[in-house]
Amino acid sequence: MLLTPHPTWSVTDSSKLEEFETCPRKYFFRYRYGWTPDRPSLDLVHGEAWHEGKRQLYLAKGKTGSYNDGFEAAIAEYLKCYAKYYGEEEWSWNSPKNPDGARLGFSTFIEENDEDVFKLIGAEIHGTVPVSEKYVLVAKLDTLIETNEGIMVIDHKTSKNSLSEIFIDEYQMKLQFNTYSLMGLVYCLSMGYKPGDFQGVLINHAAFKESKKLGKTVECTRFSIKKTVDQLEQYMQEAEQLIELIEWNDATLRKDRDDELVMLAFPRRTQSCTKYFRRCEYYDMCRYFTNPLRFLDKPQAGFHVEWWDPRKVEGRQREFLKFKGLKKEGTNASVRGDQPRQEDRVDEDSKEVVESTLAVSRLRVRSRSGYQDIRQLGRRHGRRLGCPRAPRRRRIFTGGVSGLRHGRRK
Numbered sequence: 001m002l003l004t005p006h007p008t009w010s011v012t013d014s015s016k017l018e019e020f021e022t023c024p025r026k027y028f029f030r031y032r033y034g035w036t037p038d039r040p041s042l043d044l045v046h047g048e049a050w051h052e053g054k055r056q057l058y059l060a061k062g063k064t065g066s067y068n069d070g071f072e073a074a075i076a077e078y079l080k081c082y083a084k085y086y087g088e089e090e091w092s093w094n095s096p097k098n099p100d101g102a103r104l105g106f107s108t109f110i111e112e113n114d115e116d117v118f119k120l121i122g123a124e125i126h127g128t129v130p131v132s133e134k135y136v137l138v139a140k141l142d143t144l145i146e147t148n149e150g151i152m153v154i155d156h157k158t159s160k161n162s163l164s165e166i167f168i169d170e171y172q173m174k175l176q177f178n179t180y181s182l183m184g185l186v187y188c189l190s191m192g193y194k195p196g197d198f199q200g201v202l203i204n205h206a207a208f209k210e211s212k213k214l215g216k217t218v219e220c221t222r223f224s225i226k227k228t229v230d231q232l233e234q235y236m237q238e239a240e241q242l243i244e245l246i247e248w249n250d251a252t253l254r255k256d257r258d259d260e261l262v263m264l265a266f267p268r269r270t271q272s273c274t275k276y277f278r279r280c281e282y283y284d285m286c287r288y289f290t291n292p293l294r295f296l297d298k299p300q301a302g303f304h305v306e307w308w309d310p311r312k313v314e315g316r317q318r319e320f321l322k323f324k325g326l327k328k329e330g331t332n333a334s335v336r337g338d339q340p341r342q343e344d345r346v347d348e349d350s351k352e353v354v355e356s357t358l359a360v361s362r363l364r365v366r367s368r369s370g371y372q373d374i375r376q377l378g379r380r381h382g383r384r385l386g387c388p389r390a391p392r393r394r395r396i397f398t399g400g401v402s403g404l405r406h407g408r409r410k
Helices: 014-022 024-032 042-064 067-082 099-113 165-173 175-190 229-253 283-288 360-385
Strands: 035-037 119-130 136-146 151-159 198-211 215-225 303-305 321-324 394-398 405-409
Touching (some): 014 024, 014 136, 014 175, 014 229, 024 035, 024 229, 024 283, 042 099, 042 119, 042 151, 042 198, 067 099, 099 198, 099 215, 119 175, 136 175, 151 175, 165 215, 175 198, 175 229
Parallel strands (some): 119 321
Antiparallel strands (some): 119 136, 136 151, 198 215, 394 405
């Protein structure tokens, strides 16, 4: 193994899992080498700055009852984040995803939604939730509110197109919102709410457009995503399988050498190279580096080493809420059945937690035997069952196209 494991390798969140699903080789460059583009894409910078500004609007609404009272703070937070990557001379080129567009977007959102009524429960809630007895995911809830319908997680998305059914279908399946739903549910249970009180994730979508006829416009729309208990259980098992696949690739990486022609760990997924009609930032490296282990001395031009750690925000270590067995430590929170309020809670030592569909212990007892059988088959039959095994021998092609011969590497 040529690479020295970094402490962040063992930290997993939905962003890492989605990156691995998109392309394992891209995951390798970003999270095993730590190679990060010197300048993130405009969409990422604008989206992050928009998140920071919208949080200020919700904080103001929770305190004073009006989004408008947080307008100036929202603009200030947006500029603080945006100016890290783009100078003022570049703003006009980035229109409408620039401070002027953000100002218009905040104004439009306030005008259309200032009649909202809710109680602010919390903002920037950081924590970890288990997906099995062995693995946990790090997550952050941007904003949590209580409405007449129930408890909801608030998130924000930006794009250049109007919200459509295709967008909603895409968001419905994203791991990110499954993680938000899972963490939001267990957080609510730990605070004494009933399972039925949690109503999922409310997404504020903003479409930033610009045309010669209409100029700059921002369309603000909303939709919600609510997961059932069975869907969350399915997500937990899928997340566990993804983490195990990452660990399998790490094990293969330990056997790869820099003097070999090809690196077998973290294979390329070539259908993702030009996803959304744009080239992946690691495209050139994937195209020309058959074995990236030969080039680990320093990052390539246009990249620098920066390790993604979701436990830290702007270099500050956050206080984390840790959930054990899908209940906050020291509480008695069940997923099905009535949830005791704060005054009704009992000590864990004196009473066992009620079994639930989402309880990790039940999940493992029910599925572990069959799961191990599949893994045993996977060791014999390789990748067909989705449980890949490390190859016993590696082959290279020698000879011409007319007659391919396999040569063994000893």
